[in-house]
Structure formats: C-alpha cells, structure tokens
Amino acid sequence: MPRSVIVCDALPPAPRPYSYAVKAGRFVFTAGMLGFERGGAIAGATRGHADAEAQTRQALYNIDSALRALGVPLANVAKVKGYLTDVRHFDGYNAAYRDVIPPPWPARITVGAGLVRDHAIVEIEAIASASAPPRHVRAAGLAQSRVPLSQGAEVSDVLFVSGQLSDDAKGELVGRGSMRAQAERALDNVGAILDAAGFGFADVIKITGIVPDWYGFAPYNELFMKYFTEPFPARATIQGALALEGALIEIEATAARGLRRTVESEVPGVGHFALKRRDDTVYVRDLPGALAPHSHAAQVGDLVYLAGEVGYDVSGRLVGPSDIRQQTRKTLENLRLCMEALGGGMDDIVKTNVTLTDDRLGPVFNEEYQAFFTPPYPARTTVIGGLAQDRMVIEIEAVAVLGASESAVAVVGAA
CATH class of the missing domain: 3.30.1330.40 (RutC-like)
Incomplete structure (x- = not known):
C-alpha cells in the first residue's frame, strides 16, 4: 500500500523537512526531539535558565506522543541516543530520564553536540520495536x-x-x-x-x-x-x-x-583488497573509495544501514570545499547511489542523522535536502559537530527499510 501519514495533535508542524517518526517493517525511528512544548515554549520554569531536566522530560514526552500515534508504547523503545550541548547537563538528563522511562531501560548513548534551535540544550532520538518490547x-x-x-x-x-x-x-x-x-x-x-x-x-x-x-x-x-x-x-x-x-x-x-549484502566502490578503499570481488557485495562505479575500513552500506533482510556519507566524488576529491550546497548535493547523491545499488530508492530511507559544522549552514542544507525526498520526509536529527577532513561541512548517516517507499507510516505535527 502507499505510504500513509498520521497527524499527531500533541506535536506542532515540524519546522524543517522531516517527520517526527516513521514506522517501517519491524521498527519505528523517531526524529531528534527537543524539549519544546506544543505551543513552542521551551520547557523549564525559570526565565533565562536552560533546564536540562525539564527539557529532557519534554523531549521524552514528545517521543512518547509520536510513538503512541503509531500505537507503540514507550516500553518498546530499544535504543536511545541523546545529545547534550554541555556534559555538565548529564546528571540532570539522567535524573529526568529515570523519571520518564522505567527499567529495564533501552540501550543508550549520550554525546556532546551543538544543537540548531535557540535555547535547546537536549535532543533525544529513539528506535522502537513496532510490535513488542x-x-x-x-x-x-x-x-x-x-x-x-x-x-x-x-x-x-x-x-x-x-x-x-x-x-x-x-x-x-x-x-x-x-x-x-x-x-x-x-x-x-x-x-x-x-x-x-x-x-x-x-x-x-x-x-x-x-x-x-x-x-x-x-x-x-x-x-x-x-x-x-x-x-x-x-x-x-x-x-x-x-x-x-x-x-x-x-x-x-x-x-x-x-545474510548480508554490502555496497562498495569499484575503487579500492582503505583496508580493502584491490583484486578481490565478493558475491555478497555490490560494487558501484561512481562511489568514492572508502577513506577508512568500512562499507558504504550494509543490508540484512529489508534493513539497510548507510555509512556516514560526505561530499567526495569517485576520484576522492571533496566537491565544493566549504560549500554547503555542493557538498549536500554530492553527499545525497552518494546515498542515492547506495540505495539504487540495493534495489531501493531515497524514499526507502526512514531516518537520517546529519552533522553540520556550523548552524548557519542550515537553510541552504534544508533547501537541497528536501529536493531528494518525496514528502513525508524521513525522521531526522541534525546536530553541530566537527568532521574529519579539512573544509568538510556536512556528513549524513542514514537507515533505510527496503519497501518503505510504499508501506511506511509517518507521524507529522498538527497545525
């Protein structure tokens, strides 16, 4: 059946091209949720004070709202990733987390990152089972x-x-x-x-x-x-x-x-054997050789995890040094090459994780990003962080479920 959309009254319209959650196959993937209330106010009662506990609770409530719109309880969450603008917020984050999510807790990682919304100090994303804890x-x-x-x-x-x-x-x-x-x-x-x-x-x-x-x-x-x-x-x-x-x-x-299939370039990457070709790998002519020991994508069943792609061309040249428009376009083209190699397309992508080196790059990035997808968009998390190469300004990781372009259910906010 075609993709469907559920409007969640507890959440406002997303301010950028993403869905709050996407259910596809066995999983639900949420966007990175911030601690903003339905009317747009940041959680926390003290004016001028960023409250990690209040923002954490609200972000988790927003995740719960998106999941419940899909009929999925918070107990089904398997993985949580939290982003803090300062690790000094870690204790407050954990205190609120314990209040909202009962044990046994999901797998988890918490890292420091810059966030793109003013006054936001906590962002949280989740992966949940669509059917059972x-x-x-x-x-x-x-x-x-x-x-x-x-x-x-x-x-x-x-x-x-x-x-x-x-x-x-x-x-x-x-x-x-x-x-x-x-x-x-x-x-x-x-x-x-x-x-x-x-x-x-x-x-x-x-x-x-x-x-x-x-x-x-x-x-x-x-x-x-x-x-x-x-x-x-x-x-x-x-x-x-x-x-x-x-x-x-x-x-x-x-x-x-x-059984696993991977996607690699025809150009041997770091740690890859130049003359070895495997039946479990799809080799793509126009992808750049990997600059580290990894595949561009790995698939098991309908689930596909894509590496952090950047704006390199097949020759290993960074396209558009320090240019967010050119690098966004090339990065997404590389993701599209991976998806097509596995028999899918960009609308099978259900979640993206985007790292920008500067929050001022956001408007141009969003303009280019939305051109590669058909609404409703994937769930998405965007943070500010450092990248490995000089003059690189964007990296995009992605998760796809083959067939999601026809069967996924997306949660969006209500106007």
Whole structure:
C-alpha cells in the first residue's frame, strides 16, 4: 500500500523537512526531539535558565506522543541516543530520564553536540520495536552502568549495543592518554555484549565512533581491522564531547542476524583488497573509495544501514570545499547511489542523522535536502559537530527499510 501519514495533535508542524517518526517493517525511528512544548515554549520554569531536566522530560514526552500515534508504547523503545550541548547537563538528563522511562531501560548513548534551535540544550532520538518490547542483554564481566541503560537490546534478530567506553569491570577508565588502548578496550566491551546476545563481530552492520578530537583517528582505523574484516560494516565517526573525563572514544554498534549484502566502490578503499570481488557485495562505479575500513552500506533482510556519507566524488576529491550546497548535493547523491545499488530508492530511507559544522549552514542544507525526498520526509536529527577532513561541512548517516517507499507510516505535527 502507499505510504500513509498520521497527524499527531500533541506535536506542532515540524519546522524543517522531516517527520517526527516513521514506522517501517519491524521498527519505528523517531526524529531528534527537543524539549519544546506544543505551543513552542521551551520547557523549564525559570526565565533565562536552560533546564536540562525539564527539557529532557519534554523531549521524552514528545517521543512518547509520536510513538503512541503509531500505537507503540514507550516500553518498546530499544535504543536511545541523546545529545547534550554541555556534559555538565548529564546528571540532570539522567535524573529526568529515570523519571520518564522505567527499567529495564533501552540501550543508550549520550554525546556532546551543538544543537540548531535557540535555547535547546537536549535532543533525544529513539528506535522502537513496532510490535513488542525488546530483549535486554547483559554481559558478564562488564561494569554495571551507573546510568539508566541496558548494555544491549534485541528486536527481531537486530541487536542495539549501548555506547561503550574504555572501562574495566570496576568501571575504571583503561588506557588513559592512548587512543589505541582505549579503542581496543571499547571494542572488547562491544564484543562481550555481542557474545552475550549470541552475535559476533561478523554480524555488525553499523559502527559509530564518537571522538573528542581527531588526533587518534589513524590508530583507531588500524585497530579496527583487528576486529573487522571484509565485508566491513557501514561506519561513521563524529567529533563530540564524552561524558567520562579522559575518554578518547565511545563506540556504539548495531548487529543483525542473516545474510548480508554490502555496497562498495569499484575503487579500492582503505583496508580493502584491490583484486578481490565478493558475491555478497555490490560494487558501484561512481562511489568514492572508502577513506577508512568500512562499507558504504550494509543490508540484512529489508534493513539497510548507510555509512556516514560526505561530499567526495569517485576520484576522492571533496566537491565544493566549504560549500554547503555542493557538498549536500554530492553527499545525497552518494546515498542515492547506495540505495539504487540495493534495489531501493531515497524514499526507502526512514531516518537520517546529519552533522553540520556550523548552524548557519542550515537553510541552504534544508533547501537541497528536501529536493531528494518525496514528502513525508524521513525522521531526522541534525546536530553541530566537527568532521574529519579539512573544509568538510556536512556528513549524513542514514537507515533505510527496503519497501518503505510504499508501506511506511509517518507521524507529522498538527497545525
């Protein structure tokens, strides 16, 4: 059947081209929700004071409203990603989070990022099961988290792994000052959770790393190939503050059971064998070679995770250095090439995560972005953060469900 739209009276019209939530296949993906009330006022009673607890509660209420419009309870949430403009808001965020979401909690990651709305200091997105609560996973030998989260949450053979830091069984930081040591410990922790759920590194389809700076990026890439071999998962690495003092990286993962197909360039990328061609991979002539050991996209069943795409052309040249219009267009063209290689299209994309280097780039970005999709748009989160390459101004990650262009249900706000 064609895509349908549900109007949620509890939410205002979205101010930019996105839906508040999209239900497709086994999952519901929400947009990044802010702590704004129905009438547009920021949550919090004290004038001139940004209230992390109030904004967190309101953002979670907004997520709940979008889910309920689809008939999905908050108990079905499997994964939450929170963005804070300052890690000093972390305690208030956790206090409100505990009040709104009862245990057993979803898998979770919380990172520092700039937000695009004035006075917003908290933004939260969620992934929920469309049909039932997730199975919560705990790995023996890992530290009991001090914050409200499950180490992993599984829905229909898809496992969401909480962000993992370089901490030992006592919760103490391992490898202070060493990216290699911290990345190794964080990936070992990811591996322990995968194993506890009956998965392995070969089942991982998406890895996202958060780093406070880029100085350790090369050692991270080298170590990555200790854990992953071709076909690599899709991957993104974004700059952002971490809640634990001294932490150099936090890693979240998504894994899926089943036959996997990946998308790669015909141009060999970093860590890729130049002469090796695999039956489980679609090679695309016009995609750039990967600059790190990852695939452009990884598919299991109808679920597709796309890497953080940027504005590189097939020659490896950044299109439009510092030019948001050209880079947005090329980035979305690269995503479209990936989707077409898997037999889908841009309207099968149900969620995007966008990182801009400057909030003033938003208007031009939105103008270009909306031209690549047919309304109702995917759910979306847009934050401000650093990117890995000089003069790069945008990176877009995406999730797609093949067939969503015909069967998805989107939630939009009421005028």
